[in-house]
Amino acid sequence: MKVLVMGCGRTGARLAGLLDADGHQVTILDMDSYAFRRLPGEFHGTALVGNGLDEEDLRRAGIEDTEVFVAVSQGDNRNIMSAQIAKHLFNVKRVVCRIYDPLRQEIFGTLGIEAFSPTRIFADMLKEQIEGKGS
Amino acid sequence: MYIVVVGGGRVGYYLSRALLDEKHEVVLVEKDPDICDAINEELGSVCIRGDGSEVAILSDIGTNRADMLVAVTGDDDDNLVACQIAKHHFKVPRTVARVVNPANANLFKKLGIDITVVSTNLILESIQAEVPTHPLTHLMTFNDRGLEIVDIKILKESSTAGKAIKDIPLPPGTILSLIIRNGLRPFVPSPDTILFADDQVIAATPATSEASLRKVLGEY
Numbered sequence: 001m002k003v004l005v006m007g008c009g010r011t012g013a014r015l016a017g018l019l020d021a022d023g024h025q026v027t028i029l030d031m032d033s034y035a036f037r038r039l040p041g042e043f044h045g046t047a048l049v050g051n052g053l054d055e056e057d058l059r060r061a062g063i064e065d066t067e068v069f070v071a072v073s074q075g076d077n078r079n080i081m082s083a084q085i086a087k088h089l090f091n092v093k094r095v096v097c098r099i100y101d102p103l104r105q106e107i108f109g110t111l112g113i114e115a116f117s118p119t120r121i122f123a124d125m126l127k128e129q130i131e132g133k134g135s
Numbered sequence: 136m137y138i139v140v141v142g143g144g145r146v147g148y149y150l151s152r153a154l155l156d157e158k159h160e161v162v163l164v165e166k167d168p169d170i171c172d173a174i175n176e177e178l179g180s181v182c183i184r185g186d187g188s189e190v191a192i193l194s195d196i197g198t199n200r201a202d203m204l205v206a207v208t209g210d211d212d213d214n215l216v217a218c219q220i221a222k223h224h225f226k227v228p229r230t231v232a233r234v235v236n237p238a239n240a241n242l243f244k245k246l247g248i249d250i251t252v253v254s255t256n257l258i259l260e261s262i263q264a265e266v267p268t269h270p271l272t273h274l275m276t277f278n279d280r281g282l283e284i285v286d287i288k289i290l291k292e293s294s295t296a297g298k299a300i301k302d303i304p305l306p307p308g309t310i311l312s313l314i315i316r317n318g319l320r321p322f323v324p325s326p327d328t329i330l331f332a333d334d335q336v337i338a339a340t341p342a343t344s345e346a347s348l349r350k351v352l353g354e355y
Contacts, residue, residue: 053239077212084215104220
């Protein structure tokens with residue numbers, strides 16, 4: 001699969017490494033080249049400096065024939081906007097997006113974006129752990 | 136009208152002040168507490184500290200009864216998301232977004248933002264209006280109808296100078312509605328009206344025909 005990841009933070013770098021190890025064709029985009037230090041040493045994909053909100057940079061990163069676009073930069077709104085660029089301007093088949101704010105995740109989920117809220121997932125998980133151990 | 140303004144920078148501040156002067160009910164949402172305090176001191180309690188793309192904040196200030204939300208922060212992503220939340224979650228009838236990067240205007244429109252204001256383009260248009268080598272100026276755009284009102288200057292070199300309107304192959308749907316000519320009162324042209332160099336023509340045209348209209352009337 002051809003996958004384009006926007007944002008090379010801990011999540012983005014780790015995801016890119018995992019997908020690359022599974023044999024997928026991965027490109028990762030970040031505005032700061034220093035972020036690429038987080039990529040595993042054996043990463044075979046492409047790391048590109050560029051802005052995930054800039055159509056030209058996205059084109060350069062191969063968004064036109066990418067099958068999956070993943071937005072995992074630090075900003076919720078940044079992820080939402082670049083996910084919508086991928087979906088509505090470049091018609092990427094599958095667009096996945098991280099939105100920390102659970103309410104915003106809900107709203108944009110209903111607008112057709114596959115969005116995950118780490119806040120919601122982690123809080124639910126912690127709650128289960130705590131209640132599970134307590135009983 | 137009840138208007139929510141997101142972003143208390145210069146644009147947001149002066150806009151809120153102007154809207155208050157026009158007796159609108161205004162709430163301004165701004166992240167920075169210092170800016171918030173300064174605005175409240177000057178304009179009265181109109182500024183709420185918070186993130187304008189956060190549902191809880193927008194809910195607190197009653198965005199569901201707002202007639203309009205105007206997002207004018209310096210970041211396109213924040214403006215887009217604030218407008219989308221207002222539109223889809225709070226059902227605000229009109230959303231207005233400031234667009235910093237002109238390349239994003241297309242996306243904003245596609246995603247249903249009612250009015251987009253691209254300051255770069257506004258300045259560019261003012262310059263074009265003053266420079267005679269740019270014969271076509273936008274006066275107004277009706278996004279929902281796909282219609283534009285433009286101002287065309289007929290140049291001396293233009294092939295249309297000296298021709299009757301009926302002999303000019305105008306793009307379909309284009310109406311020349313007013314001629315402004317030196318020394319005359321503005322008048323509504325007839326098909327027999329002959330265009331002269333230095334005439335100013337106000338025309339209504341489908342947005343899709345703008346390029347061909349420019350070719351027919353403006354270029355030489």
